[in-house]
Amino acid sequence: MGGNGVTSSVEAEYRHSLAQFVRDHEREILATWVDSVRQINAEERRPTSALIARVSPVLRWLVDKNGAPGGPAxxxxxxxxxxxxxxxxxxxxxxxxxxxxxxxxxxLSAWAATLGSDDWATAMAVVHGVVDTCVMAAVERFARAHARTLAAVENVSKATFESTTVDELLQRLLQTFKDAAPTVDAAVIALCEGENLRLHAVVGMDVTGHTTVRKGDGFIGRIAIEKRPLESRHAAVDRLFIHPEIPTSGMRAAYGLPLVEDGSVVGVAAIGSRTAWEFTQADRAIFDVIARRAASSISYWQVREVFDREKAQLGVLLAQLPAGIVVAEAPSGKLTQHNVQIELIWRRPFAACESVEQYGAWPGYRADGQRIAPDEWPLARAVRNGETTLNEEIEILRGDGSRGAILVSAAPIRGPDGRIVSGVCALTDVTHRREIEEQLKLSVDQAHRAATFQKILSEASERLAEAVEMEATAMSIAQLGLPEIADTCGVYELEDDGGLRLVGFADVDEA
Structure with missing residues (x-):
């Protein structure tokens, strides 16, 4: 104050006059102000006492200072x-x-009614000075808080996406709490493990042993059960703090918050100060923002670690399976995981298709020789149509140019809501088995033909021994092997000069 062309002495006089006026008319001023607030905000339902508390401290400041500037408050x-x-x-x-x-x-309106017209300009300057200071303080506080909040949110985001483990994430989150306010000297994060809380990260103090607290016990245990923040103005002597090292830590202010994600407490964060007896409301607001973000980040990383662990276990399992395994996303068909048997079966490097449409990179053929279209592969049908296939035989063109045979089974994988989220396909190489089956079939056929031929020879010998008419007998002998071992058959007679003479002939079409 002191601007607008008003001298210091005159200004002091009017500040004193304003203080006297506020002392005598504070109730009326506040009543008028409350009515004005409710008029511009029809949804304001707070009690009058709560509304008055927003500005009455400034009026009391005017009265207590009696117009005098400066002072600690x-x-x-x-x-x-x-x-x-x-x-x-x-x-x-x-x-x-x-x-x-x-x-x-x-x-202005209330005070002006008691002043003359000559006093109006100076009175306005004094009132403007008081209110402008309040407005500027509010704007500055909002700007600082906004900057601090943005910095905290950015730090949490960086911690989430730059960390490589949950432990690293927790340490970076603690540092974010510590950097959020200059009075923060220490911070801890405890995560829920069943009915207990285990201390996972500490910054600003030495903590050894007793790292597990039952939910409901002590400061952080009560926060976990009640799902609400708690504070202490003298943590070193507060009986809620059950860790044996707290009494010698020199901690004064302590503020703890539950880390809640989707309604469930995943952990508790506690912040301490050795210099302040309590954290300001602005500090606590920043802590609340960090805690909300931290809960989401911790939940994300916990799920991610479980996923990575299970994925690694699945990889080990897949590597031990004799069958080739491929996993694909739904509905795109993007191939996301496979084992080494796939490359051994196909005799080529794995082709990581991004979609079903790229399955043509794996040449497959039906029994009739027709090539299988990309969307006709069992895995494509599983992720797109939810179809389950069991042991469908497909001929493949392998990477070395040779042909092979595989049995393909595929099935969709559904989420809790029944939606198809992925598909899995198992390939069994039956090339060698099919070769053995073909060889066995050929051997059986050959053995059968040999036995049949011996039978025919035996019967032919009997007919020749009993033959009266050679040509008729030769014709009947020629028909013995039709059509079981041949389509045509000729019977020849060995002549004296060593030549052969056809004496009988039969054709399957004429038989």
Whole structure:
């Protein structure tokens, strides 16, 4: 204050006059202000006492200071604390500025009625000075809080995506808590493990032993059960703190928050200070923001670690299976996982198709020789149509140019809601088995033909021994092997000169 062409002595006189006026008319000023607030915000349902608490400390400051400037309880700091309290309630900056403007109007209109016209300009300057200080303090506090919040959110995001383990994430989250306020000296994070909380990360203090706390016990245990923040103004002597090293830690202020994700407590974060007896409302608001983000990050990393562990176990299992295994996403058909047997079966490097349409990179043929289209592969039918296939035989063209035979089984994998999320396919190389089966079949056929031929020879011998008419007998002998071992058969007679003479002939079409 002191601008607008008003001298310091005159300004002091008017500040004193304003203080006297507020002392005598505080109740009326506040009543008018409350009515004005409710008029511009019809949804305001808070009790009158709660509304008055937003601005009454400034009026009391005017009265207590009796118009004198400066002092330890400066107006700027007082207005900043009021703004921080409103921020903690979720009030935005524009609403706070509007309420201070209403207070300006109420003060001016009420005070002006007791002043002469010559005093009006100076009175306005004094009131403007008081209210402008409050507005600027609120704006500055919001700007600082916004910057701190953005920095904290950015640090949590970086910790989430740059960390490689949960432990690294927790250490970076603790550092974010520590950097959020200058009065923070220590922080801990404990994660839920069944009915217990286990201390996983600490910064700013030495903690050894007793790292597990039952839910409901002590400071962090109660936070986990009640799912709400707790604070202490003298942690070193507070009986809620059951860790034996806390009494000698020198901790004063302590603030703990539950880390809640989807309604479930995943852990507890606690922040401590050796210099402050309590954290400001602005500090606690920042801690709350960090805790909400941290809970999501921790949950994400816990799920990710479980997934990575199970994926590694699955990889080991797949490597031990004799069959070739391929896993694909749904509905794209992108191949996401395979074992080494796939490459051994196909005799080529694995082709990581990005979609079903790229399955043509794996040449397959039906029994009739027709090539299988990409969307006709059993795995494609599984991820696209939910179809299950069992031991479908397919001929393949392997990487070395040779042909092989495989049995293919495929099935869709469904999520909890029944939606197809992926598909799995098993390939068994039956090339060698099919070769053996063909050889066995050929051997059986040959043995059968040999036995049949011997039978025919035996019967032919008997007919020749009993033959009366050679030509008729030769014809009947020629028909013996039709069509079991041949389509045509000729009977020849060995002549004296060593030549052969055809004496009988039969054709399957004529038989």
């Amino acid at each position: 400066s107006l700027d700091r007082l207005a900043g604390e009021l703004a921080a309290a409103r921020m903690a309630e979720g009030t935005d900056e524009t609403e706070i500025v509007a309420e201070w403007s209403l207070l300006r109007d109420c003060l």
